Amino acid sequence: MSFTVAIIGRPNVGKSTLFNRLVGKKLALVDDTPGVTRDRREGDARIGSLKFKVIDTAGLEEAFDDSLEGRMRRQTEAALAEADVVLMLYDARIGVSPLDKHFAGWIRKSSVPVILVANKCEGKEAHGDLSEAYALGLGEPLPISAEHGEGMGELFDLLLPFEKEQVEDIPAKERPLHLAIVGRPNAGKSTLVNKLIGEDRLLTGPEAGVTRDSISVEWEFEGQKIKLVDTAGIRRRARVQKKLEKLSVADSLRVIKMAEVVVLVLDADVPFEKQDLTLASHVIDEGRALVIAVNKWDQTKDRNAVLKHIRDKLQISLPQVRGVPVVTLSALTGRGLEKLLPKVLQIYEIWNKRISTAKLNRWLELMLEKHPPPMAKGRRLKVRYMTQVKSRPPTFSLFMSSRGELPESYIRYLINGLREDFDMPAVPIRIYPRTGKNPYVKD
Template sequence: MSFTVAIIGRPNVGKSTLFNRLVGKKLALVDDTPGVTRDRREGDARIGSLKFRVIDTAGLEEAFDDSLEGRMRQQTERALEEADVALMLYDARLGVTPMDSHFADWIRKSSVPVILCANKCEGKDAHAELHDAYSLGLGDPVAVSAEHGEGMGELFDLLLPYEREQEEDIPAKDRPLQLAIVGRPNAGKSTLVNKIIGEDRLLTGPEAGVTRDAISVEWEHEGQKIKLVDTAGIRRRARVQKKLEKLSVADSLRVIKMAEVVVLVIDADVSFEKQDLTIAAHVINEGRALVVAVNKWDIVKDRNAMLQHIRDKLQVSLPQVRGVPVVTMSALTGRGLEKLIPQVLRVYELWNKRISTAQLNRWLEGMLERHPPPMVKGRRLKVRYMTQVKSRPPTFSLFMSSRGELPEAYIRYLINGLREDFDMPAVPIRISPRTGKNPYAKD
């Protein structure tokens, strides 16, 4: 399992019911009587494609001695120590109780990230009372119903980053590159996958919408393992009416979320449409690296004009990512295909790029000298230092000694500087301003 989740909370809030829901089996005893669960119980859990290890715990009690309740609490504390993230449940029907508040204070002192879950939210009345949860100081509550399986999609989105953090610890050469092939219907996605792997693995045809499910294919290129995922065509939302197509589109969007690099296939016969840009923007917003593949290039008459048109559209519509590679090719004949995978591997390397804190702060000093931060309420914002907190995509924290919101325009100035000075085209770059003491400063 890629990461570990501990379910905690006071007695009788539905922890074991949620545990059973996540593991897909009735492994834990469930009853209205408080305190049924006493030991830790572990299982292999799954939400959609997300797999993890989950630990069910006894209800938290205010007992610190050698009594049964005290020993149960110790088991819960050990589960929390093992976890990468904790789900703290409370009963949304009853609202926040003093015991919930007490244990929220306790868990905030832990270094383990916490997701607050408002359980038993199968009715509208329970949703209306969620504002009480903010008093716990654990962020936005997630409305779930462990008994009925509601809210699992929201829980998937919140747990997904922990899987990605675990994946970062695995050397890139030892894991397959997750490559999604997306685009509008009939752009040639399945034909492209078949040509890449050298066999008719996927069903193709002139009809739009032949592919309905996301189909994954394992492949290897010069020693690099690649998991290719073909997806259903994504049309404009207003045109998607049938339930089956809605499910197919939702599956395609899920594949984008799980991908590392996304190849957006464009049909050169119908030019570069607004829907292509919508898909591209979605890829970038999800933090994925992007490569544009212009298919059916062999039938284009004025190639220079077409290529310039596509690049201009990308420049205007996606200013947050400059230098997205555009590969012209024919999936049917294979012409130009030899340029696609090298571009994919190049943006994948950039997507994983890390910059040392020393390099960053030497660079930051020059950027601040050229354009100091703006004035806010008569005082100039003071930027102290910068560090990269993660890759995939490159994400940076910018620490400031004075409070005040750094304007979006100044953040864009820093992002553009990072992209140019550290050669990071085509991938999203994120900067999060923070206030706090500089740990690198000398006392």
């Protein structure tokens, strides 16, 4: 399982009912008698596509000796230590009790993230006013009914940020970096690959379209394993007529989708034609990191004009990414080649970057103060918090009120702020606003 959730709360608030709901089976005994659960029970849980391990715990008791209650409490403490996130349940029908407040203070002292859950909210009269729950100091309560399965969609949204990418458990240098070399025909891609690996591994020549298949080469640079893939040249779709070339182009586009970093090779004599921009945009849309390699630089006369032209095109045509590295080189002579792979590794590191939730929300608070969200339905949109749900590329969930949609311009404002304040140039950054709809409260 990708992460672990512990369900904690005082006796008889519905912890075992929620546990059974999440695992999809009646594994835990459920009864109106308080204290039925004594040991902590583990199960494989699922909400939609989200899979995780869930731990059901005994009801928290104020006991620290070797009594049965004290031993039960130690089991709960062990579950808390093992968890990536805690669901603290309280009974919304009864309201917040002194025992709830006591144990909320205990949970707040731990470093584990906590989601406050108001259980038994299956009716308007039971739901009542949840505002008293803010006194627990655990944020906004999530109203659910574990018995009837209500609120599971909102719980999915709150747990999603804790999903871990299994691939990230492997150190970056132990897994190969998938590097694709793409460009128009005869830009010098195969010559570049041969010069990088130091042997004539790929067939080259002055004729356009020598490479037809995507050729993969295993390689290593400064301790980093690299899977280098040379692709067939990609022309404009209108010019691709023959079936074989269509297959080659489709294969090249597939390689881009599977790559992590893509080097777009340009011919310095004719830099950034429309097809080059289309390819660059496709790389960014696929969420890949992009490096521009300007080949045949030794044959270029007005170098300043060519560089200015390339940077202007990038700024105008790819505004969604800033700071795409541009490396000038000659694949034939090897001049300037020493600058390419350090840039690739640098951009790969940024593409894998993670930002802690605490640091991210301190930054978000400043961004909201500087430029508050717009109004919706007569009231300002409320942004609750932000968390990074994955890297490769950096992807964030922005949790907010359900009164209206966040405009695209405001999302761009946040993306530009992330790029500048956390030093993330050149890679795609994605922000997905998420709203939790409370069915019992009218906006």
